[in-house]
Amino acid sequence: MSTISVAGRSLKARPLLPRRIRPARLALHAFLIAAVLLWLFPLLWAVYASLRPVSETIFNGYVSWPKTLNFDNYTTVWTQADLPYFYLNTLVIVVPAVILTLLLASMVAFCCTQFSWKFNLVVLMLFTAGNLLPPQVIIVPLYWIYLHTPIASFGSIDVGRFSFALFSDNGLLYNQYLGIILIHVVFQTGFATFVLSNYMKTITKEITESALVDGANVLRIWWSVILPLCRPALAAMATLLFTFIYNDFFWGLLLLKTGDRRPITSALNDLQGQFFTNNNLLAAGALLAAIPPIIIFIALQKHFVAGLTLGSTKG
Amino acid sequence: MANPATSAAAPARASKAPEAGELVATRRRRRYSLLTRPDKILIALMVGIPLALDILFIWGPTVASVLLSFTDWAGIGDVTPQNVVGLKNYTTLFTGYAFFWPAFQHNLIWLAFLSFIATPLGMFLAVLLDRELRGKRIYQSIFFLPVVLPLVVVGFIWTLQYAPSDGFINNAFGLVKSGNIIDWFGNPSINLYAVLFATSWRHIGYIMVLYLAGLKSVDPSLREAAKVDGATEVQTFFNVVLPVMAPINVIIVVVTAIEALRAFDLAFIINRGTNGLELLSILITNNSISEASLIGFGSAIAVVLLVISLVPIVLFLSRTMRSQA
Numbered sequence: 001m002s003t004i005s006v007a008g009r010s011l012k013a014r015p016l017l018p019r020r021i022r023p024a025r026l027a028l029h030a031f032l033i034a035a036v037l038l039w040l041f042p043l044l045w046a047v048y049a050s051l052r053p054v055s056e057t058i059f060n061g062y063v064s065w066p067k068t069l070n071f072d073n074y075t076t077v078w079t080q081a082d083l084p085y086f087y088l089n090t091l092v093i094v095v096p097a098v099i100l101t102l103l104l105a106s107m108v109a110f111c112c113t114q115f116s117w118k119f120n121l122v123v124l125m126l127f128t129a130g131n132l133l134p135p136q137v138i139i140v141p142l143y144w145i146y147l148h149t150p151i152a153s154f155g156s157i158d159v160g161r162f163s164f165a166l167f168s169d170n171g172l173l174y175n176q177y178l179g180i181i182l183i184h185v186v187f188q189t190g191f192a193t194f195v196l197s198n199y200m201k202t203i204t205k206e207i208t209e210s211a212l213v214d215g216a217n218v219l220r221i222w223w224s225v226i227l228p229l230c231r232p233a234l235a236a237m238a239t240l241l242f243t244f245i246y247n248d249f250f251w252g253l254l255l256l257k258t259g260d261r262r263p264i265t266s267a268l269n270d271l272q273g274q275f276f277t278n279n280n281l282l283a284a285g286a287l288l289a290a291i292p293p294i295i296i297f298i299a300l301q302k303h304f305v306a307g308l309t310l311g312s313t314k315g
Numbered sequence: 316m317a318n319p320a321t322s323a324a325a326p327a328r329a330s331k332a333p334e335a336g337e338l339v340a341t342r343r344r345r346r347y348s349l350l351t352r353p354d355k356i357l358i359a360l361m362v363g364i365p366l367a368l369d370i371l372f373i374w375g376p377t378v379a380s381v382l383l384s385f386t387d388w389a390g391i392g393d394v395t396p397q398n399v400v401g402l403k404n405y406t407t408l409f410t411g412y413a414f415f416w417p418a419f420q421h422n423l424i425w426l427a428f429l430s431f432i433a434t435p436l437g438m439f440l441a442v443l444l445d446r447e448l449r450g451k452r453i454y455q456s457i458f459f460l461p462v463v464l465p466l467v468v469v470g471f472i473w474t475l476q477y478a479p480s481d482g483f484i485n486n487a488f489g490l491v492k493s494g495n496i497i498d499w500f501g502n503p504s505i506n507l508y509a510v511l512f513a514t515s516w517r518h519i520g521y522i523m524v525l526y527l528a529g530l531k532s533v534d535p536s537l538r539e540a541a542k543v544d545g546a547t548e549v550q551t552f553f554n555v556v557l558p559v560m561a562p563i564n565v566i567i568v569v570v571t572a573i574e575a576l577r578a579f580d581l582a583f584i585i586n587r588g589t590n591g592l593e594l595l596s597i598l599i600t601n602n603s604i605s606e607a608s609l610i611g612f613g614s615a616i617a618v619v620l621l622v623i624s625l626v627p628i629v630l631f632l633s634r635t636m637r638s639q640a
Contacts, residue, residue: 028443032443036454039461039516042473042475045472062482062486108365111361111362115350121636125632125636126374127365127366130373132631135577136579136617136620137377137620138380140379140604140610140617141380141383142372142376145376182368186372186373187373189365189368218361247464249465249467249579253583254600268468272471279481283472286471287468289467290464290465293463293465294460297456298456301456309528
């Protein structure tokens with residue numbers, strides 16, 4: 001390792017010489033390439049297994065050279081396990097949850113950072129700490145609340161097989177899109193408030209003050225002055241929240257009944273055993289469920305990493 | 316998942332702008348006079364509605380868990396004074412319940428494994444990648460990729476590695492042919508470590524990204540000074556970079572602890588948290604949200620988990636909020 005820094009200095013001394021490949025650098029790359037291959041292996045192995053027909057793996061074993069590779073396992077899972085339906089369940093949950101979380105969290109962060117009042121620190125702490133609790137600590141009373149809070153039923157909007165109840169078709173929060181969206185919003189608002197308030201602290205209060213002088217009300221300042229300034233942070237948070245909520249397993253498992261309303265992650269687990277009779281199908285199912293977050297990650301990687309580290313770098 | 320982590324950054328930023336805090340005091344009076352009465356009501360609503368939800372769905376249930384842990388309530392009807400049983404749930408838990416201490420121990424092993432193996436590896440990768448390096452972004456993305464996967468998917472992907480007769484590991488090492496099949500997920504003396512291996516696949520990338528952000532915020536002149544003084548890279552890291560990174564180090568510790576306490580998904584997906592994979596989080600749900608409906612008893616386990624979780628939470632709050640105050 002020490003050679004790296006030494007070499008770095010010597011390079012500065014002879015800037016005209018062509019860049020030499022230094023042995024330490026080479027070792028570093030060799031190590032990283034080996035590590036990266038190791039990292040990718042489980043994923044690539046799943047891809048390989050998913051592309052092979054079951055009959056072939058039964059006959060030759062999983063660790064064997066392929067004769068045929070095709071997408072049959074994917075088509076089987078997609079059509080027979082009702083996957084599109086579960087994707088839509090996830091979508092119906094994730095989109096409103098992300099939007100509501102960002103709205104609520106940005107309001108709280110705005111009020112706590114742009115104005116000084118007695119309890120703003122306490123409020124921030126409550127939100128932050130609430131998000132840090134293991135969800136299992138609150139599940140027992142929460143489950144009871146979900147089973148005992150009466151929610152009005154005003155019919156539903158039906159689109160094909162989907163029924164979006166207004167606001168609950170069983171009079172409860174349990175087993176409702178509304179209920180699962182609500183708990184995601186509440187839980188993630190804590191996290192989003194913390195991150196957004198860190199970001200908003202860097203916005204000078206003079207902006208809010210001069211807008212107040214100009215006669216704008218607080219709601220207007222939040223919506224048309226502060227939120228546009230927070231666009232990078234909001235984009236980063238939206239990316240992260242999408243992934244967090246998409247990846248949720250626990251809430252979907254406990255607050256939704258088996259079957260019809262579960263998002264793809266919990267539904268996938270329900271399929272284990274009964275539907276996934278072989279590892280090839282299992283691999284195809286897992287990879288299909290992994291595609292949305294992977295696409296989001298690849299397309300919005302910058303936002304993703306920014307969201308995770310917001311505040312530690314200069315934005 | 317471990318959202319908390321995320322904000323690794325807070326302390327670093329706060330320390331950069333101490334002047335802002337000083338200004339607040341002098342300006343306070345003027346700003347208050349700017350707010351009209353409707354404005355104040357609006358602010359109260361904008362904070363009040365989210366806060367009410369937070370209290371209703373998170374803090375209320377937290378307090379309720381504590382209170383219920385002193386009862387034998389079964390979840391039907393009202394809680395009456397006859398339901399209050401004092402510390403009975405706790406004594407049963409600590410002395411009569413066969414799964415508690417194993418679960419407690421598994422959480423501890425989980426914490427130790429992440430703290431002493433996965434987290435340092437993540438930090439190590441961050442240090443390796445914190446330099447001008449060709450392909451740095453690609454390396455970084457690949458290490459981070461498992462972090463974006465749902466844990467169900469992680470569980471399935473590793474099932475393909477660990478499966479007794481169809482899995483890659485047993486086949487690749489010839490254990491299937493020689494008849495020495497290892498049931499990685501099924502054998503209670505090794506399945507916890509098999510799961511921890513899969514968890515680390517995610518955890519390492521997560522810590523790497525957080526730490527990398529911290530490393531970037533270290534003033535480069537510090538390192539240059541150390542280099543000029545003839546320090547090696549290893550010396551520079553341990554004597555210069557690591558101490559400067561103290562705030563981030565605390566956050567890394569907190570994230571690791573909270574991840575270990577929250578562990579649920581993988582163990583549940585593999586075998587519903589039984590047979591060597593018992594965890595406190597799973598015992599809570601298995602006891603209270605099931606046919607058994609032992610709500611008071613499940614709540615007592617929840618309180619144990621709560622008390623342990625408060626340690627990293629308080630540490631996190633005191634570190635981040637102190638610099639904000």
